[in-house]
Amino acid sequence: MGGDALIELEGVEKVFDVRRRTGLMRREKRQVRAVDGISFEVARGEVVGYIGPNGAGKSTTIKMLTGILTPSGGRLRVAGIDPARERMRLAHRIGVVFGQRTTLWWDLPLKDSYGLMRRMYRIPRARFEENLERCVDRLDLAELLDVPVRQLSLGQRMRGDIAAALLHDPDVLYLDEPTIGLDVVSKAKVRAFLRQLNAELGTTVLLTTHDLQDIEQLCERVMVIDQGRLMYDGALAGLHSMGEGGGERTLVVDLERELPEISVEGARVVKVDGPRQWLAFPAGASAAPLVAEVAARYPLLDLSVREPDIEDVIARMYERGQG
């Protein structure tokens, strides 16, 4: 395997035994392959998005990478450590944020949790203070340090949790849905912080998300998993071409007034909202002749072209995966 790979997976599997009651006394044993032979490497300093529908195996993978689940098969290394065998040693090298859970002490001021982190990870005082100061500054936590965690908003708590995961200088940060439930402003803050973290400290980031903007704004590389298998691993741009026929682009047209549906060659109206109409056309075709024709025949105020929606592309991939 590559020399600079921080995370290495080779044919990793996780099979769960599910017992189901089928009668009064009878029980049926069934195996569920949550992760079904996944291989990938993540190099030091990469920011990788790990996406897939609910139940695809994302969280199972993350749990195996933290050592709280042992793989049923295959080989897995994080920073050269076998997570399941040396979970405690690995803990000092990784930071973990589960978006829907918290590591912070609910009833106590935020700063108390950080004090516990310092002791738990045996972080030298100077190092701790430097890291905390950076996190407090960048994540806007100064006002929150004395506030009990239970009084924090979801966005504030998430920022608090991200800081808690970084105080011991982890080589890699796993984020499981870090922006779930956050408002637009909080999402932007979290994303900006992660970008900065990666740029300045070179921290490797692996994040799962349902929010494709997270991926678009943070990750050069994206992995798509479905039913325990890796469906795509590569640049974000490449995902577009994975959609059937390369997907469609959309021309959004603002007319002077409400008019019947525009009818032009090579495009079809997919949506009308008052004087605004959406026209879909093949992603491979040029927008120029279309724009010229619409401008010539209709009273035009404004227009814009939208690239194929990555969400649509991925939705199509999932559907094909099931088909």
Place this chain on the structure above:
Amino acid sequence: MRQGTARGIPHGTARGTVRGTVRATVRGARLYPAVAAGGFRRYATYGTATAAGVFTNTVFGFVLAYTYVALWDERPGLGGYDQAQALTFVWVSQSLLAAGALIGGGFQEEMQERIRTGDIAVDLYRPADLQMWWLAADLGRAGFQLLGRGVVPLLAGALAFQLALPADPLRWLLFLVSVVLALLVSFGVRYLLGLAAFWLMDGAGINLVAVVVTVFFSGMLLPLTVFPGGFGEFVRVLPWSAMIQVPLDVLMGVHSGAGGAVRALAFQSVWALVLLGAGRLLQSAATRKVVVQGG
């Protein structure tokens, strides 16, 4: 101490284990006192709840006290206690009730909830021992509740009734040691109940059974010395007697001489060790189940 968790997972070399233990001990020396302090502060933030608890304990103490007065008027010397000793039993056990979380209110409901929701995953990937963490937090809580909810009911009882409280400071010191051991035994039982949530869908059922068993077998309802014959012998060797009956006997000097007190503390220590050890075994099994089965 931390080895137990590591044992739940296939572990590396023996060398790694030894080094891990040394490291854990050094870390533990600083981490767990801080966790205990957090547990103390956490409960100190709920002033209203504490006041309500003090009120409840005091009222409950009066109800029990008058019941005991009636009982001991009818049967003087019942269970080997005179009336003042019986009343001491009532008020001191009211003072210990919250600290020992004898009728709930400790960590076990919270732990069961974390297991049920899967939040326990967060506790498992951190470099801290699960049992030590919860024990430290629970001792911190107990420390607060001993002061916050113990002192006032005992004072109220001492003002309203004639109690058989000792004047000898050594007796109080032995009592304190006995209370600490009682807290360890209580934690030991509750930790097993907490871990049971890894196998049970819902902890409410066993928690309820546990409260009933604890109220009866600890001596909180009636001193265990009241029960006659073989049944009395039996209930007095169960771990629950280490939670109320034994500390009370140590305080009132029921066991004659220093040897008696030492035997009482040894009895508590054995139960504490057995239960904490059982907790580690069960924790290993639970961790292995989670690590393999995903909980």
